[in-house]
Amino acid sequence: MTKNKITSLFKIKYPIIQGGMIWCSGWELASAVSNAGGLGLIGSGSMYPEILEQHIRKCKAATDKPFGVNIPLLYPQTDDHIEIIIHEGVKIVFTSAGNPKKYTAYLKEKGITVVHVIANKKFALKAVEAGVDAIVAEGFEAGGHNGFEETTTMVLIPTINEITNIPLIAAGGIASGKAMYAAMALGADGVQIGSRFAATHEASGHDDFKQAIVDANEGSTKLTLRQIVPVRLIKNEFFEQVEQAERDGATKEDLYKLLGRGRAKLGMFEGNTKEGELEIGQVSGMIDSIISVNQLVEEIVAEFNLASKIMNGISL
Amino acid sequence: MTKNKITSLFKIKYPIIQGGMIWCSGWELASAVSNAGGLGLIGSGSMYPEILEQHIRKCKAATDKPFGVNIPLLYPQTDDHIEIIIHEGVKIVFTSAGNPKKYTAYLKEKGITVVHVIANKKFALKAVEAGVDAIVAEGFEAGGHNGFEETTTMVLIPTINEITNIPLIAAGGIASGKAMYAAMALGADGVQIGSRFAATHEASGHDDFKQAIVDANEGSTKLTLRQIVPVRLIKNEFFEQVEQAERDGATKEDLYKLLGRGRAKLGMFEGNTKEGELEIGQVSGMIDSIISVNQLVEEIVAEFNLASKIMNGISL
Numbered sequence: 350m351t352k353n354k355i356t357s358l359f360k361i362k363y364p365i366i367q368g369g370m371i372w373c374s375g376w377e378l379a380s381a382v383s384n385a386g387g388l389g390l391i392g393s394g395s396m397y398p399e400i401l402e403q404h405i406r407k408c409k410a411a412t413d414k415p416f417g418v419n420i421p422l423l424y425p426q427t428d429d430h431i432e433i434i435i436h437e438g439v440k441i442v443f444t445s446a447g448n449p450k451k452y453t454a455y456l457k458e459k460g461i462t463v464v465h466v467i468a469n470k471k472f473a474l475k476a477v478e479a480g481v482d483a484i485v486a487e488g489f490e491a492g493g494h495n496g497f498e499e500t501t502t503m504v505l506i507p508t509i510n511e512i513t514n515i516p517l518i519a520a521g522g523i524a525s526g527k528a529m530y531a532a533m534a535l536g537a538d539g540v541q542i543g544s545r546f547a548a549t550h551e552a553s554g555h556d557d558f559k560q561a562i563v564d565a566n567e568g569s570t571k572l573t574l575r576q577i578v579p580v581r582l583i584k585n586e587f588f589e590q591v592e593q594a595e596r597d598g599a600t601k602e603d604l605y606k607l608l609g610r611g612r613a614k615l616g617m618f619e620g621n622t623k624e625g626e627l628e629i630g631q632v633s634g635m636i637d638s639i640i641s642v643n644q645l646v647e648e649i650v651a652e653f654n655l656a657s658k659i660m661n662g663i664s665l
Numbered sequence: 666m667t668k669n670k671i672t673s674l675f676k677i678k679y680p681i682i683q684g685g686m687i688w689c690s691g692w693e694l695a696s697a698v699s700n701a702g703g704l705g706l707i708g709s710g711s712m713y714p715e716i717l718e719q720h721i722r723k724c725k726a727a728t729d730k731p732f733g734v735n736i737p738l739l740y741p742q743t744d745d746h747i748e749i750i751i752h753e754g755v756k757i758v759f760t761s762a763g764n765p766k767k768y769t770a771y772l773k774e775k776g777i778t779v780v781h782v783i784a785n786k787k788f789a790l791k792a793v794e795a796g797v798d799a800i801v802a803e804g805f806e807a808g809g810h811n812g813f814e815e816t817t818t819m820v821l822i823p824t825i826n827e828i829t830n831i832p833l834i835a836a837g838g839i840a841s842g843k844a845m846y847a848a849m850a851l852g853a854d855g856v857q858i859g860s861r862f863a864a865t866h867e868a869s870g871h872d873d874f875k876q877a878i879v880d881a882n883e884g885s886t887k888l889t890l891r892q893i894v895p896v897r898l899i900k901n902e903f904f905e906q907v908e909q910a911e912r913d914g915a916t917k918e919d920l921y922k923l924l925g926r927g928r929a930k931l932g933m934f935e936g937n938t939k940e941g942e943l944e945i946g947q948v949s950g951m952i953d954s955i956i957s958v959n960q961l962v963e964e965i966v967a968e969f970n971l972a973s974k975i976m977n978g979i980s981l
Contacts, residue, residue, distance in 0.1 A: 363981050497884065498884030499947075500806075501804065501819065501837075503818045504838045507844060508883060526981075527850065527851060530850050531847040532819075533976070534975075534976050567785055567820075567824060568785065571815065572815070631820045632820050634824065635827070654981055657978070657980050659850075660849070662973070662977065665842075
């Protein structure tokens with residue numbers, strides 16, 4: 350591809366970033382994506398510090414291409430994670446779910462490229478002010494944690510594009526080269542793809558979770574826990590318990606108690622697809638196979654180029 | 666533009682359809698859109714039969730271009746509306762919010778082009794089976810009534826495009842030529858634009874409602890009444906009452922009572938922006954002016970062509 354802001358920033362072949370996902374994106378997925386020409390991210394959110402260290406080391410051994418680590422800023426071990434990342438010489442960090450002002454300057458000082466994930470204008474501007482190198486704008490259709498405004502990718506990307514010209518990565522609802530092309534037409538310089546990469550051989554989620562992604566149809570996921578921290582889940586028994594509790598007027602404390610500890614691990618890593626928390630995007634309804642990262646990246650590239658050919662020269 | 670499925674079907678210049686909106690789209694808006702090269706629709710949902718008859722007659726007098734009537738299939742006067750449409754020689758009907766099997770065959774017999782609005786695969790296939798000429802696929806970000814699955818435009822358009830090759834019109838989150846281009850890259854043959862046309866001089870909504878659209882920012886609208894019939898509204902006093910009632914465990918009957926009669930008229934036509942129901946899409950956050958239909962269509966065309974130029978020849 351003609352070099353663009355994202356391929357230049359990360360020194361990668363394609364502006365395709367694999368979303369950092371808890372329980373799904375370890376060194377195997379991240380290195381496979383980087384080797385295929387995209388940017389792989391290790392999702393540190395589900396890792397103890399020493400586990401993260403192992404994943405970084407294995408990733409370095411598995412690829413000589415750039416890769417990064419995603420750090421959701423809502424866990425107590427964040428400081429430890431950041432020290433490991435610096436010590437291990439990781440060059441790219443994606444932060445999410447927190448204040449971009451907290452770590453950006455420190456990471457930049459250490460020569461690290463910093464990207465922050467946002468879902469609204471306020472945090473986009475905060476991230477730019479904090480000095481990040483790029484932002485990921487993630488729409489309502491995305492899996493996992495999500496913004497309170499519920500702004501969809503179709504509306505969010507042009508909205509953010511209007512207020513800043515910082516390199517912009519679109520996320521939410523993107524699982525194909527066609528959607529990638531559309532996102533870039535909306536103003537994005539690249540895309541972050543989560544759900545589709547969760548259903549690859551190299552993803553570290555349980556096979557039964559991957560199968561649940563394949564089995565998902567339209568309407569199979571829904572945003573829930575809107576009161577405490579909105580999260581998009583597959584509608585399973587656990588989801589129904591949460592919804593029922595909300596209908597019964599549960600307090601935030603009740604909801605935290607119901608959520609408990611380890612629900613996400615139970616669902617996504619241990620494969621208890623009934624009682625676990627299954628974070629995935631709406632686009633799971635369009636995913637019908639578990640394939641290799643290489644095949645997926647090749648398909649996305651081919652679809653993108655086909656979309657470009659179909660749209661070539663169209664004018665009103 | 667090179668003729669496509671939608672311009673050919675309706676014999677119009679641009680594949681831009683103005684959404685039929687209660688209280689906002691009378692003959693003045695519909696004829697202006699048709700005169701500007703798109704397809705104008707009279708929104709019959711808020712009209713008594715004799716009012717609809719007047720609007721059709723005025724529209725015929727104001728344009729010699731094709732126009733249509735939108736009929737939400739949830740009002741008691743639908744049969745009367747249909748007889749008026751046939752009697753007045755209207756050639757295009759968009760049905761929504763109901764079963765496409767009920768009227769499609771009858772309308773087609775009378776030589777009318779029929780389009781049905783859907784928000785999921787099930788109703789898309791039902792509409793195709795019923796023999797409609799095209800479908801509008803409307804995403805979660807759209808204003809007014811909305812699907813239970815909450816599928817966004819970014820996911821819905823390729824999903825529907827995969828299961829049928831019937832002419833496909835994308836709706837929800839589209840207010841600019843850039844978004845129109847993206848929607849067409851996703852597989853749509855044309856777009857339906859509601860919110861942006863509601864904020865034009867020719868729209869029949871109250872000036873204070875138009876100002877509320879301009880004042881809206883991201884997060885200003887939200888899908889509510891999820892239990893009875895999901896509808897996207899601007900968050901005002903009335904909206905808060907509905908949300909509070911839902912949190913307090915209101916029954917469907919309680920909610921219907923709170924909704925009452927004439928709430929939409931009160932808000933959108935009479936301009937009581939506090940106590941009325943204000944139906945508008947998420948994209949209202951991007952609308953910052955009230956302009957003429959002609960200017961709007963010109964802008965959309967220019968933005969579309971610019972997007973096409975920017976994306977020209979891009980490949981991975």
